[in-house]
Amino acid sequence: MPKKSTKKPKVAKTPKFKFKRPSLKLNNQQRLILGSLFVILGLLFFIAFVSFLFTGQADQSTINEFGNKTIESQNWLSKSGAWLSDLFIAKGFGIASFMFCWLMFLTGVFVLTNAPKQRIVNQWFWGTIIVFWFSILFGFFTSKKDILSGIVGYEINDYLQIYIGKVGIILLLVFALITYLAIRFKVTPQSIAALFKRAKSNISSEFDAAKDDIIPVDNTLTDEADAIKEAFNIKENEILESKLEDAEKLQIEEEQISEESPKVEQVITSTDEFEIEIPKNEDEEALLDIEVEKIQEEKSETNNLADKLVADFGEFDPKLELSNFKFPPLDLLKKYDNEGVTINQEELEDNKNRIVETLNNYKIGISSIKATIGPTVTLYEIVPEAGIRISKIKNLEDDIALSLSALGIRIIAPIPGKGTIGIEVPNKNATIVSMRSVIASQKFQKSDMQLPIAIGKTISNETLVIDLAKMPHLLMAGATGQGKSVGLNAVLTSLLYKKHPAEVKFVLVDPKKVELTLFNKIERHYLAKLPDEAEAIITDNTKVIHTLNSLCIEMDNRYEMLKNALCRNITEYNKKFKDRKLNPNEGHQYLPYIVLVVDEFADLIMTAGKEVETPVARLAQLARAIGIHLIIATQRPSVNVITGIIKANFPARIAFRVSSKIDSRTILDAGGADQLIGRGDMLYTQGNDMIRIQCAFVDTPEVESIVDYIGNQKAYPDAYLLPEYVGEESGTGIDIDIEDRDKLFREACEIIVTAQQGSASLLQRKLKLGYNRAGRIIDQLEAAGIVGGFEGSKARQVLVPDLVALDQLLENEKN
Numbered sequence: 056m057p058k059k060s061t062k063k064p065k066v067a068k069t070p071k072f073k074f075k076r077p078s079l080k081l082n083n084q085q086r087l088i089l090g091s092l093f094v095i096l097g098l099l100f101f102i103a104f105v106s107f108l109f110t111g112q113a114d115q116s117t118i119n120e121f122g123n124k125t126i127e128s129q130n131w132l133s134k135s136g137a138w139l140s141d142l143f144i145a146k147g148f149g150i151a152s153f154m155f156c157w158l159m160f161l162t163g164v165f166v167l168t169n170a171p172k173q174r175i176v177n178q179w180f181w182g183t184i185i186v187f188w189f190s191i192l193f194g195f196f197t198s199k200k201d202i203l204s205g206i207v208g209y210e211i212n213d214y215l216q217i218y219i220g221k222v223g224i225i226l227l228l229v230f231a232l233i234t235y236l237a238i239r240f241k242v243t244p245q246s247i248a249a250l251f252k253r254a255k256s257n258i259s260s261e262f263d264a265a266k267d268d269i270i271p272v273d274n275t276l277t278d279e280a281d282a283i284k285e286a287f288n289i290k291e292n293e294i295l296e297s298k299l300e301d302a303e304k305l306q307i308e309e310e311q312i313s314e315e316s317p318k319v320e321q322v323i324t325s326t327d328e329f330e331i332e333i334p335k336n337e338d339e340e341a342l343l344d345i346e347v348e349k350i351q352e353e354k355s356e357t358n359n360l361a362d363k364l365v366a367d368f369g370e371f372d373p374k375l376e377l378s379n380f381k382f383p384p385l386d387l388l389k390k391y392d393n394e395g396v397t398i399n400q401e402e403l404e405d406n407k408n409r410i411v412e413t414l415n416n417y418k419i420g421i422s423s424i425k426a427t428i429g430p431t432v433t434l435y436e437i438v439p440e441a442g443i444r445i446s447k448i449k450n451l452e453d454d455i456a457l458s459l460s461a462l463g464i465r466i467i468a469p470i471p472g473k474g475t476i477g478i479e480v481p482n483k484n485a486t487i488v489s490m491r492s493v494i495a496s497q498k499f500q501k502s503d504m505q506l507p508i509a510i511g512k513t514i515s516n517e518t519l520v521i522d523l524a525k526m527p528h529l530l531m532a533g534a535t536g537q538g539k540s541v542g543l544n545a546v547l548t549s550l551l552y553k554k555h556p557a558e559v560k561f562v563l564v565d566p567k568k569v570e571l572t573l574f575n576k577i578e579r580h581y582l583a584k585l586p587d588e589a590e591a592i593i594t595d596n597t598k599v600i601h602t603l604n605s606l607c608i609e610m611d612n613r614y615e616m617l618k619n620a621l622c623r624n625i626t627e628y629n630k631k632f633k634d635r636k637l638n639p640n641e642g643h644q645y646l647p648y649i650v651l652v653v654d655e656f657a658d659l660i661m662t663a664g665k666e667v668e669t670p671v672a673r674l675a676q677l678a679r680a681i682g683i684h685l686i687i688a689t690q691r692p693s694v695n696v697i698t699g700i701i702k703a704n705f706p707a708r709i710a711f712r713v714s715s716k717i718d719s720r721t722i723l724d725a726g727g728a729d730q731l732i733g734r735g736d737m738l739y740t741q742g743n744d745m746i747r748i749q750c751a752f753v754d755t756p757e758v759e760s761i762v763d764y765i766g767n768q769k770a771y772p773d774a775y776l777l778p779e780y781v782g783e784e785s786g787t788g789i790d791i792d793i794e795d796r797d798k799l800f801r802e803a804c805e806i807i808v809t810a811q812q813g814s815a816s817l818l819q820r821k822l823k824l825g826y827n828r829a830g831r832i833i834d835q836l837e838a839a840g841i842v843g844g845f846e847g848s849k850a851r852q853v854l855v856p857d858l859v860a861l862d863q864l865l866e867n868e869k870n
């Protein structure tokens with residue numbers, strides 16, 4: 056039986072970012088244990104301290120012999136008691152230390168009764184202040200170190216006496232007392248005055264009462280007292296009656312409630328406190344004590360849970376697993392001597408004169424000229440006299456280049472939005488734009504972009520920071536040796552300096568096998584790979600196809616997750632996940648950005664053709680919303696490498712110097728890249744304007760030290776795992792089912808029969824297929840009896856003489 060490759064691609068186990076934050080909330084058991092521990096500690100300290108008052112003197116010698124078992128201590132809590140009391144009372148705060156026993160006891164009680172934490176903190180704060188106050192107060196009266204003030208009280212006194220004297224200390228203590236009373240007991244001058252008034256009136260009433268005792272009894276008063284008593288009795292009866300009425304009303308209401316809502320009845324019957332004793336007889340007295348249970352408003356479940364989770368654990372922090380991760384320091388990047396722009400006045404003047412002269416030779420007058428000096432080129436902006444055609448100047452590009460005897464002159468006519476014509480002339484001494492200078496720039500450091508890249512400096516020496524997430528994919532092209540690899544390293548370095556390993560993952564494809572190998576060291580921090588792959592950096596073209604297809608599966612999975620979470624893009628999704636509104640048990644997880652870097656795309660297209668182009672195009676079309684971004688570099692910007700479909704989906708493009716105008720057109724849809732001067736001189740466009748940039752230079756040793764720095768830190772257990780992809784070739788077998796044949800089977804048959812040559816490479820060429828797929832079709836042809844068996848290096852024999860015979864054979868198969 057033929058094996059059907061119907062296996063669904065499995066979703067890989069992607070590493071989960073676990074989170075756990077210690078909660079300060081105690082459950083009932085923990086509260087009981089901790090509370091009783093404090094209560095017991097309070098009691099133990101108290102016993103030890105009291106005992107110290109009697110046995111302290113005798114135990115003096117034993118304190119220093121704590122480890123010696125033969126020496127016994129008289130303290131009621133033995134050696135520990137003696138040692139602790141000595142520490143707190145003699146060496147510490149004197150008898151004010153008793154306060155600590157109380158504080159510990161009180162803390163225990165608070166914990167047991169689940170009192171708010173703030174109360175415990177307050178008690179300790181004020182308690183400690185009291186301890187100090189008393190210790191200093193007692194220290195004031197003692198003339199030597201003793202247990203009344205302890206060493207602390209005595210020493211503070213001693214110190215204060217030197218600086219503010221005895222009177223000063225007393226005033227300080229009084230002031231401290233007033234402050235304490237004012238803050239702690241809210242004492243105000245008014246409340247003190249009221250206190251005095253009350254005391255005064257108490258004294259005078261007592262005095263009056265004493266006076267009354269002497270006055271003879273007046274009988275009329277007893278009558279009055281009776282009347283008052285009677286009035287009180289009536290009042291009491293009235294109150295009682297009204298209470299009974301209330302009780303009856305309540306009973307009726309209760310019955311109504313129980314009829315209306317059986318749920319409420321259940322609550323009431325289950326509450327002990329709600330038992331009401333209603334007198335059977337109206338004359339019977341009854342006191343009603345009613346406690347009505349509070350009904351809490353219901354919240355909607357998801358919000359409530361998310362709010363509660365956020366309140367308990369805080370927002371989800373994807374960086375928690377590598378919370379100690381340190382970003383590489385700036386010092387790892389090199390400073391260059393020839394950095395920064397130097398103005399060569401002579402060169403400037405010379406160039407200006409030549410430009411004016413050349414234009415004058417062609418009868419083009421200039422009304423003004425201005426120069427902006429950049430790191431590699433200087434931009435001369437000219438305003439031609441009225442009536443001069445712009446195209447006339449544009450056509451003089453070569454003449455100006457000749458007269459300036461310089462390569463790489465570019466004329467921008469007109470400069471968009473400026474109304475001037477720009478002539479870019481390379482500087483004689485180009486300066487380097489170091490990676491350090493662009494990374495250190497405020498623009499980069501303070502950027503809040505999703506994936507910021509400090510690519511280099513513009514002609515006016517400004518650092519250009521671009522957001523890869525907004526691009527959303529980047530195409531880089533340039534002839535060999537013009538700075539592509541340096542450009543890719545600058546991109547990767549920027550991201551390493553700004554993004555935590557939890558936030559971004561790289562998929563690195565390096566067919567040249569040497570350019571990106573350095574990044575192997577940060578595999579478990581920043582790289583993503585296929586499961587069961589030994590190396591994260593992909594150098595083999597077959598694996599590239601697997602990886603690209605796997606990324607497509609990852610993309611589909613992510614879209615599914617976004618759909619389930621009702622989010623439109625990765626930013627919204629991650630925000631929701633951080634707010635704990637998405638349940639990890641339902642397959643949700645924090646999604647890092649994935650950046651796919653392909654260093655030599657032309658090579659891939661040459662060897663695998665459509666098999667690479669299709670997934671790349673799919674990713675480029677769809678992946679922007681779910682955080683997969685592609686950076687593709689190529690040496691050969693020809694139309695069969697950068698096809699229409701790829702171009703259409705890569706609006707952001709970087710062109711280093713290329714060898715022809717056609718290449719420049721292929722990349723940028725405009726000329727200009729052929730006039731660059733190389734060594735990182737580049738043109739960047741994001742769909743509209745084109746800007747000339749000097750790419751930041753980052754050398755291999757610098758990259759090495761950055762990856763070493765990161766690689767030496769704690770990492771995830773494995774690289775980020777992409778979903779498993781089961782390739783087409785996995786189902787190879789000689790007895791292939793007709794249904795399972797490749798879509799291009801019929802076309803392949805015709806090619807083989809027409810050419811009478813059974814070779815896989817022929818199919819590869821004609822159908823633009825990868826080797827694996829072509830080999831699989833050959834197997835199918837063999838199974839169908841169209842080609843013969845494998846014959847080593849020779850092409851297989853074709854068993855069908857012509858297309859008519861082929862038709863017959865295929866027709867017979869169907870019947």
Ligand SMILES: Nc1ncnc2c1ncn2[C@@H]1O[C@H](COP(=O)(O)OP(=O)(O)OP(=O)(O)O)[C@@H](O)[C@H]1O
Nearest residue numbers: 534535536537538539540541542734735750751752
């Ligand atoms: N931004 C830059 N500033 C200064 N010099 C640079 C810059 N970029 C590249 N160079 C110089 O050009 C050389 C070649 O650069 P790079 O290796 O990046 O070229 P490439 O385009 O990747 O070539 P290939 O395609 O052959 O790998 C570097 O060794 C360096 O000396």
